[in-house]
Amino acid sequence: MQAELVEQRRAGIIPDQLLLLEHPHVITLGGSSDADHVVADEATRRRLGIQLADAGRGGDVTYHGPGQLIGYPILDLKPDRRDAHRYLRDLEEILIRALRAFDLEGRREEGLTGVWVGEQKIAAVGVRISSGWITSHGFALNVATDLSYFDTIVPCGLHDREVTSLSECLGRSVEVSDVVDPILLAIGEVFDREIRVA
Amino acid sequence: MPQMGESIAEGTVSKWLKKLGDTVARDEPILEISTDKVDAEIPAPEGGTLVEIAVQEGETVEVGTIVAYIDTEGGAAVATAAAEASPVEAESSADGPAVEAAPVAQAPAPPEPAVPPAQPDAPGSAEERLRTRSTPVVRRIAEEHGIDIGSVPGSGHAGRVTKQDILDFISLGPAAPAPTPVVAEPAAAKPAVAATAPVGDFWSMFYGEVQHPEFPVREGDTVETMDKIRRLTAEHMVLAKRLAPHVHSFIEVDFSRIDMIRKANKARWAEQGARVSYTAFVAWACSRLLRRFPQINGTVSGNNLIYRNNVNLGMAVDLDPGLIVPVIHDADHLGLVGIGKKIIDLAERARSRRLSPDEIQGGTFSITNPGVLGTLVGMPIIPKGTSAILGTGSIEKRAVVIEDSSTGTDMIAIRKRSYFSLAYDHRMVDGADAARFLAQLKQMLEDFSEDA
Numbered sequence: 001m002q003a004e005l006v007e008q009r010r011a012g013i014i015p016d017q018l019l020l021l022e023h024p025h026v027i028t029l030g031g032s033s034d035a036d037h038v039v040a041d042e043a044t045r046r047r048l049g050i051q052l053a054d055a056g057r058g059g060d061v062t063y064h065g066p067g068q069l070i071g072y073p074i075l076d077l078k079p080d081r082r083d084a085h086r087y088l089r090d091l092e093e094i095l096i097r098a099l100r101a102f103d104l105e106g107r108r109e110e111g112l113t114g115v116w117v118g119e120q121k122i123a124a125v126g127v128r129i130s131s132g133w134i135t136s137h138g139f140a141l142n143v144a145t146d147l148s149y150f151d152t153i154v155p156c157g158l159h160d161r162e163v164t165s166l167s168e169c170l171g172r173s174v175e176v177s178d179v180v181d182p183i184l185l186a187i188g189e190v191f192d193r194e195i196r197v198a
Numbered sequence: 199m200p201q202m203g204e205s206i207a208e209g210t211v212s213k214w215l216k217k218l219g220d221t222v223a224r225d226e227p228i229l230e231i232s233t234d235k236v237d238a239e240i241p242a243p244e245g246g247t248l249v250e251i252a253v254q255e256g257e258t259v260e261v262g263t264i265v266a267y268i269d270t271e272g273g274a275a276v277a278t279a280a281a282e283a284s285p286v287e288a289e290s291s292a293d294g295p296a297v298e299a300a301p302v303a304q305a306p307a308p309p310e311p312a313v314p315p316a317q318p319d320a321p322g323s324a325e326e327r328l329r330t331r332s333t334p335v336v337r338r339i340a341e342e343h344g345i346d347i348g349s350v351p352g353s354g355h356a357g358r359v360t361k362q363d364i365l366d367f368i369s370l371g372p373a374a375p376a377p378t379p380v381v382a383e384p385a386a387a388k389p390a391v392a393a394t395a396p397v398g399d400f401w402s403m404f405y406g407e408v409q410h411p412e413f414p415v416r417e418g419d420t421v422e423t424m425d426k427i428r429r430l431t432a433e434h435m436v437l438a439k440r441l442a443p444h445v446h447s448f449i450e451v452d453f454s455r456i457d458m459i460r461k462a463n464k465a466r467w468a469e470q471g472a473r474v475s476y477t478a479f480v481a482w483a484c485s486r487l488l489r490r491f492p493q494i495n496g497t498v499s500g501n502n503l504i505y506r507n508n509v510n511l512g513m514a515v516d517l518d519p520g521l522i523v524p525v526i527h528d529a530d531h532l533g534l535v536g537i538g539k540k541i542i543d544l545a546e547r548a549r550s551r552r553l554s555p556d557e558i559q560g561g562t563f564s565i566t567n568p569g570v571l572g573t574l575v576g577m578p579i580i581p582k583g584t585s586a587i588l589g590t591g592s593i594e595k596r597a598v599v600i601e602d603s604s605t606g607t608d609m610i611a612i613r614k615r616s617y618f619s620l621a622y623d624h625r626m627v628d629g630a631d632a633a634r635f636l637a638q639l640k641q642m643l644e645d646f647s648e649d650a
Contacts, residue, residue: 030237059235080527082510082556083203084236113235129202129238131227192507 017074024062030059037061040152057137059126067144077133094186101182120164210258246270442623449636453614475540483642486531512561575617592619
């Protein structure tokens with residue numbers, strides 16, 4: 001579906017898009033993935049109902065599943081933002097701003113991509129830039145994720161880092177739907193776009 | 199290996215999408231590269247046959263490394279290293295005097311015996327030659343407007359039609375007779391834009407090639423040919439001055455409070471690896487203020503006024519000799535310390551000639567600081583494509599009359615002050631606008647908020 005939207009965006013048929021969704025349990029491999037970072041063997045994966053998929057984005061292995069808000073912006077960066085790193089930083093900025101709506105101060109980790117609260121990673125970022133500076137893939141924010149699933153991988157190749165979720169940070173249950181508005185608001189601000197919900 | 203971002207120095211070839219000997223179309227993705235967290239498809243800069251793959255899958259190479267050679271139909275070979283992220287703007291030399299830093303999207307023919315001899319002047323149709331001399335953006339614009347590129351006079355390298363050329367052509371119709379021998383092409387059949395000769399003449403007078411009159415050389419004089427950066431600067435300055443009716447307004451700004459803030463925070467900033475100069479404060483204040491003065495952050499374009507959506511500050515840097523104007527993009531999104539860091543970073547890289555093309559383009563407002571060398575105040579020239587530039591004079595201690603806020607009596611005090619000059623294009627900016635801008639800038643700087 002993303003590939004199709006990328007084509008249409010490149011052709012100028014559609015304006016910039018944003019897909020917000022939740023994935024079923026799945027381990028995805030990025031362009032620089034190390035197979036050793038998938039810890040769970042096939043049997044374990046089958047027992048837990050986890051699929052394995054090659055995502056075609058940048059970054060290492062990650063886990064997606066229910067309780068995680070996935071955002072895939074399909075943007076044309078050509079006009080004013082032709083800088084892949086800047087795009088990563090913008091996505092982090094969106095997440096940091098959205099977390100502020102919950103009085104949570106997210107931060108970047110020098111030299112790494114993603115958003116941390118304290119020493120724990122709360123959101124992952126991995127993108128693809130297709131011919132003509134069209135983006136796909138994006139971010140995954142742990143909202144109410146069952147964090148035990150991360151034990152099946154070494155997230156993003158970081159052995160010594162733990163993951164967390166918004167619910168865990170706040171000590172109360174937060175739904176994925178509660179985060180949608182803060183995310184939309186932040187995306188509107190950071191990319192200077194008017195958001196229309198389809 | 200194309201430049202994917204200013205902080206990206208290298209990339210890994212993750213996958214070749216085409217094999218040796220494959221025919222590729224221009225703009226068709228030929229390989230995928232990955233940097234940390236980013237995967238990207240790289241399109242072919244030219245159509246042709248993939249004749250050599252220089253970097254294998256899994257190899258990591260620096261930006262600018264040639265990764266492959268494509269044998270173009272005409273016979274000339276082009277390296278994909280030229281798949282530069284921004285070939286288009288790099289070509290529009292109208293944007294600044296600093297185009298020197300832009301990479302030329304041409305590579306020498308490879309020493310590859312399998313390649314037919316390079317024939318830069320291969321016959322091919324005139325249209326074909328011009329087509330290959332323009333960038334994808336230009337061709338797209340041409341297509342959208344039903345314009346035959348062959349009928350547009352090109353001012354770029356080797357007669358190449360630049361984006362500015364075609365935009366000028368669209369807004370004003372054909373200008374002076376095309377200097378290319380391509381008019382033979384029956385372009386008239388195309389729904390070309392109606393000719394508006396009088397405006398066109400006026401336009402070519404303004405934009406025609408700058409001719410610097412010659413003067414006799416006297417005995418003992420030294421004569422040297424202008425290098426490219428000097429020639430482009432000279433041309434830009436003549437055009438910029440000729441084009442915009444310049445008006446200059448001045449104001450005096452008290453830096454005492456900023457001086458205090460700088461002293462109080464210097465150590466803290468140093469810990470963050472930042473130095474926040476006086477200019478950073480001025481840039482910060484301008485970036486915020488320009489949002490309120492769209493006419494000062496725009497340009498006259500044909501019969502239109504363009505108000506820019508971004509605040510991109512051009513910061514003039516002295517190269518001694520030479521001048522370059524790196525741009526802080528979206529300065530209004532950066533904090534004071536961020537701007538301070540950026541100014542130092544850009545200036546350092548400007549001096550070591552390591553700026554990327556994107557970093558010297560797209561300025562919407564400029565700041566120049568002749569004061570740094572002791573000049574009282576300057577009257578700068580407005581860069582083409584913008585409507586104003588701020589000049590800041592030297593900051594020096596002056597005896598001034600101020601009012602004692604507790605007693606209400608006048609007194610003479612020693613304060614650090616500086617003269618600012620705003621040069622603005624009077625076609626777009628009225629004197630009162632400029633006065634309001636300067637007054638608000640003065641107020642922002644004199645009452646500078648600590649939490650900026």
